[in-house]
Amino acid sequence: MGFRNLRSFNLALLEKQGWRLLTKPDTLVSRIFKARYYPQGFFFTSDIGHNPSYVWRSVLEAHPLVLKGVRWTVGDGTSISILGEPWLPDAQNPFVSSQHPALSSKRVCNLLVLDGSGWDEEVVVDLFEQREQRLILQIPVQYGHDQDKITWIGEVLSLFTVKSAHRMMEEMNGENTHDAAALEVFWKKFWALKLPPKMKNLVWRACQGCLPTMIQLRTKRVHVSTICLVCDSHEESIYHALVDCPTAQLCWNREGIVTVLQNNADFLDWCNSNFLVLDSNKKKRLVALCWSIWNARNDKVWNNKLLSAESIVYSAKIYLNQWLVAHSYNVIYPSAGFVLGDGAEQRQPPLENSIKVNVDGAIFADTNQFGVGFVVHNTQGLLIEGVTKLFQVPATPEFVEALGVKEALSWIKRNRSYQVAVETDCLVFIQALRSSIEMISMFGQVVNDCKVLLKELQHVSVFFVRRSANKVTHNFARASLSYPDCSFNFGSVPINLLPSLVAEFNG
Known part of the structure; x- marks a missing residue:
């Protein structure tokens, strides 16, 4: 555990x-x-x-x-x-x-x-x-x-x-030295890599401190020597086995990946620091090479067979390339609960006799504030109304986006609008809105409010769009810091927001 x-x-x-x-x-x-x-x-x-x-x-x-x-x-x-x-x-x-x-x-x-x-x-x-x-x-x-x-x-x-x-x-107690936010970013990048599951599983176990190196075995009261059997000179920790062992160092040098790390850092820190600077292909090769180095280490432990750095790197490249080729003709895109109308990458005008409301949020971490904005367009793509609201309290991104949708639905209810498509670029909110799981957090509370409002409104649907289809609303959300709690029509829009509106209409 x-x-x-x-x-x-x-x-x-x-x-x-x-x-x-x-x-x-x-x-x-x-x-x-x-x-x-x-x-x-x-x-x-x-x-x-x-x-x-x-x-x-x-x-x-x-x-x-x-x-x-x-x-x-x-x-x-x-x-x-x-x-x-x-x-x-x-x-x-x-x-x-x-x-x-x-x-x-x-x-x-x-x-x-x-x-x-x-x-x-x-x-x-x-x-x-x-x-x-x-x-x-x-x-x-x-x-x-x-x-x-x-x-x-x-x-x-x-x-x-x-x-x-x-x-x-x-x-x-100061025992957890890792930055939770940085690790969340790292794990998202890691699990998004298209790699053999056993490679990702190996690196995940190494990051969790669960590989059976000599030091790890000793902590479990297995009576073994802690000396690395590959180099026969240093104690075998997870970081040593995969990164710092002389054979591993030769492998990383051939790949052009830096292995220098600050004192008291561990394998997870090393992976995280490399993921910050490497491109996607290099990240894949890093994970594959970790897997190959560990296999070579096991060959030495169980078969007394010591492979060269060239063989270890070659094995990683060959296996990774073969796996990628085998899977390149069978790509499966995750649906994430998508419905017809989700996933637009460019803004589309609303259907005839309907309106579209785009929603976005912005967090201002320096001042512990957040803002939401929503933009209402008619069938011709013309602005009906743009709204900005500013809140004086820190919040999570998903809560901000959910509150923005709630504000938009409240506007729709007040104006008695019908045949409305609401669009947001927050996939977490969309999944929560369509889920039957009860969430008792403040985020879940706002999601439940949105569900109640949607039941009261007629012909109102909420869709997920890409950020590229939500640029104008993003600008309105950012502008909430300068224009808190404001409502604009096309004639009163601040001049700094006009270019994006005009570009969207002409596009």
Whole structure:
């Protein structure tokens, strides 16, 4: 499972029990613990209590870790205490720090207007500090007033997993030295490579520290020498076996791939640094050569046969070329749930007697803001309306795109438009919109709102298009920083947005 620290693993399992106490309050165990240790509150506010049992002491050991990873997703606001519970959309501090007496024992629903359709801005401004005002007013009020939901920040679906809890503890303890965002980019590039699965599997296992090198075997209490059998001079780690061994060095030199790495870096760091600078063909050859070097190492271990660097490189090239030729006549394109109308690479005018709404979002990381824009065209391709909106809170790309579509659907509903095609270049959102899987995160909440709006609207469809077909809307989304919460027709469009509109119309 990839766990290296037994205490962290045990704490992650205890976190799972805390998660169950929070998310399944009607179970017998939850009701017993609540009656005994926190009769007036939630697991959020529980403490050690008087004469606690060993089981409760153990579960409470993970209490701070649960609080770090758990968030409330605001629905009707009736279950969330304003004070002492994590409901603000702030990764560092999701708790309210304002100490106004009026907030004591109050629920989040008390901050909504009477019909629950939005925040009571006057109340929020009166009771909260400026940071909290900004965060609260940017929380989308759920369409249809569903119940509040408890979510987990470490997973895309916002459901707790022991793996994500363990990873969070590694980051807290400084054990996880890899940049999560950089690794996500690396793995996307890696899995997108057209290569034999066994080659990718070998490199993936090496990056995860799961190859049976001599050092790895020793950590599993296998009594073997840690010296590399190929060079007979250094200890055999994964990095040494695939990169730093003299034979491996000769192979990499023949391929023209750099093997110099900073101190304390590992094989994953080496792969990541090379993927940043190599083109697609070089990346394929890197993975293939790793596979060939490992096969040569196994030949030495099991058959006492030492291959030359020339033979290892030649073997990698021949196998890779043969596989690519064999698969070049049977290309299968992943559908990703596509429907008729998806995947346009150039903007197409809407069908007769209909309109088209293109949506895009933009994140301004330097100022912790994001903007959305949507552009409405008629059958002739002329601009009906362009809208920009700016939000004062950090957010994920998929959330931004989803909120943009929700704003566009709300516009369609207000204007009573019909026969509308909505287009976005966010494939993650499209897949979520067409999926039956329930998502309880803020992103999932906005997706559910879009589903509800689509049921209310007639003849409105949402399609995926390539970024090249969404250039004008991208410019509008970026312009939200200069023109927040604005609406334009063709006669009032800012001059810096006109060239792209004209070019699109003429195109």
